[in-house]
Amino acid sequence: MSHRTDVRRYRGLSGFAVVFFLWLYLPIAVVIFYSFNENRLVSVWTGFSLKWYAAALDNQNLMNAVRTSLEIAAIATVFATTIALMAALVLVRGKGVRFRRVSETIVNLPLVLPEIVLSVAVLILFSQIGFANGFAKLAIAHTTFCTPFAFLPIRARLQGMEMDFEEASADLYANKWTTFRRVTLPLIAPGVFAGAMLAFVISMDDFITSNMLNTGGATTLPVYIFGLIKQGTTPELNAISTLIILVSLAVAALALFIQGRGGSMTDT
Amino acid sequence: MIRAGTGPTRKGTDLETRKKAVEIRQVSKMFGTFQALETVSFDIYDNEFFTLLGPSGCGKTTLLRMIAGFEEPSTGQIVLHGNDIQALPPHKRRVNTVFQSYALFPHMTLEQNIAYALENLGWPKEMIRARVAEMLDLVHMSKFARRKPQQLSGGQRQRIALARALAPEPEVLLLDEPLSALDLKLRQAMREELRALQRQTGLTFVFVTHDQEEALDMSDRICVLGDGRIQQLGTPREVYEDPSNRFVAHFIGETNFFDVDVLSVEGDMARVRTPLGLDLTASQKHVAADQSRATLSLRPEKIGLEEQATGEILTGTVTSTNYLGGYTYYVIRVGEADIRVSRRNAMSHVPSLAEGATVRLGFLPESARVLGQ
Numbered sequence: 001m002s003h004r005t006d007v008r009r010y011r012g013l014s015g016f017a018v019v020f021f022l023w024l025y026l027p028i029a030v031v032i033f034y035s036f037n038e039n040r041l042v043s044v045w046t047g048f049s050l051k052w053y054a055a056a057l058d059n060q061n062l063m064n065a066v067r068t069s070l071e072i073a074a075i076a077t078v079f080a081t082t083i084a085l086m087a088a089l090v091l092v093r094g095k096g097v098r099f100r101r102v103s104e105t106i107v108n109l110p111l112v113l114p115e116i117v118l119s120v121a122v123l124i125l126f127s128q129i130g131f132a133n134g135f136a137k138l139a140i141a142h143t144t145f146c147t148p149f150a151f152l153p154i155r156a157r158l159q160g161m162e163m164d165f166e167e168a169s170a171d172l173y174a175n176k177w178t179t180f181r182r183v184t185l186p187l188i189a190p191g192v193f194a195g196a197m198l199a200f201v202i203s204m205d206d207f208i209t210s211n212m213l214n215t216g217g218a219t220t221l222p223v224y225i226f227g228l229i230k231q232g233t234t235p236e237l238n239a240i241s242t243l244i245i246l247v248s249l250a251v252a253a254l255a256l257f258i259q260g261r262g263g264s265m266t267d268t
Numbered sequence: 269m270i271r272a273g274t275g276p277t278r279k280g281t282d283l284e285t286r287k288k289a290v291e292i293r294q295v296s297k298m299f300g301t302f303q304a305l306e307t308v309s310f311d312i313y314d315n316e317f318f319t320l321l322g323p324s325g326c327g328k329t330t331l332l333r334m335i336a337g338f339e340e341p342s343t344g345q346i347v348l349h350g351n352d353i354q355a356l357p358p359h360k361r362r363v364n365t366v367f368q369s370y371a372l373f374p375h376m377t378l379e380q381n382i383a384y385a386l387e388n389l390g391w392p393k394e395m396i397r398a399r400v401a402e403m404l405d406l407v408h409m410s411k412f413a414r415r416k417p418q419q420l421s422g423g424q425r426q427r428i429a430l431a432r433a434l435a436p437e438p439e440v441l442l443l444d445e446p447l448s449a450l451d452l453k454l455r456q457a458m459r460e461e462l463r464a465l466q467r468q469t470g471l472t473f474v475f476v477t478h479d480q481e482e483a484l485d486m487s488d489r490i491c492v493l494g495d496g497r498i499q500q501l502g503t504p505r506e507v508y509e510d511p512s513n514r515f516v517a518h519f520i521g522e523t524n525f526f527d528v529d530v531l532s533v534e535g536d537m538a539r540v541r542t543p544l545g546l547d548l549t550a551s552q553k554h555v556a557a558d559q560s561r562a563t564l565s566l567r568p569e570k571i572g573l574e575e576q577a578t579g580e581i582l583t584g585t586v587t588s589t590n591y592l593g594g595y596t597y598y599v600i601r602v603g604e605a606d607i608r609v610s611r612r613n614a615m616s617h618v619p620s621l622a623e624g625a626t627v628r629l630g631f632l633p634e635s636a637r638v639l640g641q
Contacts, residue, residue, distance in 0.1 A: 164371035167338055170358040171365045172385035173436065182384075186375045 028245065035238035042233050052239040062240065065224035068135070072210075072220060073203035076142035077150075080199040083143070084150035085192060089184075092158040093166075108152075110145040118145060119209040126213070134218030141213060142203045149202050150195035157191025158184075190258075197255045201248075286313040288350070289440050289472040290335060295344035297330050304330045305496045307343065312440070312474060317466050319475045321483040322493035323519065328476045331493075332442050335474065337361050349439055359388070364433035365442040368449070370425045372417035378404070378428050379413045385436040403431040406465070423454045430465065440472045447482060459485055480520045484508060492516050512553050513641045517565040524607050526564040528638065533557050538638040540564060543605050544582055548633045554640035563639045568597065568610040570635035573621065576611075577630030586625045596620060600629060 007013065034042055038049035056062060087107050091100055110118060122141045131137060165187060169179040185192070210220040219227075221244075228237055290312040297305040305327035312318045320328040333339040335346055337358035345354050353361050364385070372381050382403050386396040404410045407427035417425055426446060433441055443462075447455045463486050466473045477483055483490050484504040492499040492507055492515075499519075500512040511517035514525065528540035531547065538552035542564055555562050572578055584602035591613075598609045598621060609629060613620075621627055 162369065162371070164367050164369050165373060167358070168365070168367055168371035168373070169384075170338075171336060171363075172432070173359045173388035174384070175359055175388075178388060183373060
């Protein structure tokens, strides 16, 4: 990097960066700090304790919400990624595909539509057709809005992949399925993985739709936490939040690790 | 005689008796409204090193891709060893391609790359192992069997791409500008290796290039393509010595062009008036009897200087010299025309000619060509 374009030469940049990171992470640090507070009152420090963690892990309702969230996210990830992969293959690689632009826009529509609109629509649709299984409703709705998040990285990876590899595979007597299995999929795997991760995180994080479709057996973690807050914040909430942060960090680290191993397709 | 654009009309050559490997029959290709290739027909024979030569956009790669099956001809048929392969997808055609980018699978080792086609063909494991070893040996890469393509140099990747394409014993090997990514020295070395490999395997090679030197060096026959048409099809000597038109004379090698007035045409010969202040009779191609203007082509190395000047003698002034090691190029002004002349620097006692010097130059009329188009 040349001296002229080195961002560090701007005055006050380091100070600004510090303020920015404080603004971003101070609230989180406060949550983590008070999760170890022994006192019942959230913001009065009286001593170190792990009892709120114990309380959180003992809370059967909380654990149910966690399990629901994980199950919904897992199902939504598998279906959304599969649909996204198929859509990307057709829209990027397909020959003579009609309405390519329109189809892509339709796949990506949940990104730009306000989620509240979608969730109301889903709610009305399900009640109209008399579909009552709360868990299935959540899984279907999550698959819908997770699909574009899985689609974008997969499409980007496919677009960045030279046709040469697939042509070489066909040239070397591989039929379409073998080409997909042994050449296309391994080469776009980092994109597929990134798409799946995004879908998983988006599903875990969702509140609006999950809240709208909330029924007895299908309360996700964000909806449950929101319910706790309505009763007033407790240190148990801090402990739950801290655990979620830990899991998120672990997942992000794993994602980075796998992406790093995926390597680049360009061999020059 | 081979005429441009109309395909094979040769007669009385031994090629007639050879087996045809690939037949291109009335093939054309449109991309939307763009005519990439006009209707062409020609045959490629068994054991032949056949080159498709032309500038970018001439349709040579399109032709190769149609043989491989990656593109469908808009009209016509492609026949491989007597079988129409038009309906076959790429993976069912017994031809293999060496790609310009090599397209080695980055997630597989070299062994796996070479074994890939054999696995798809359902070869038994033992045979695959033996064939992979044989191929690695053929291209002198046995030591690198477990490496990934990213760990190789350009020349090594080239060899592996060749080995991978040769492993399944294709009926025809297609090569799409395989040398263009290599540097000069390596390119020359690979030319020799390719030629040797072709002789050794006895396979039919269809080679695409825009490099005329490569084409002259390696080919049994060259198909010169330009503007989506066959400009000429012949041996390297034929396309260089007897170019069928201005395009071929210009594209292959260097030449001097002169606009000439046609005085008379008799059979293969034409008498023309040149801007050099002399009339001469030279062999002609495609000059119509009623044509008044034509082009005279005269190669720089066909012109002798000073004591090597023979035939038609002219006098001129040296306006520039380019020393190129083995050769020196001179531009010599004769009347209104500039003539490029090359002279081998064979004997060190021959003094080089200074700019501004007056020189004698001469050429034999039979080394000049009159081109009608």
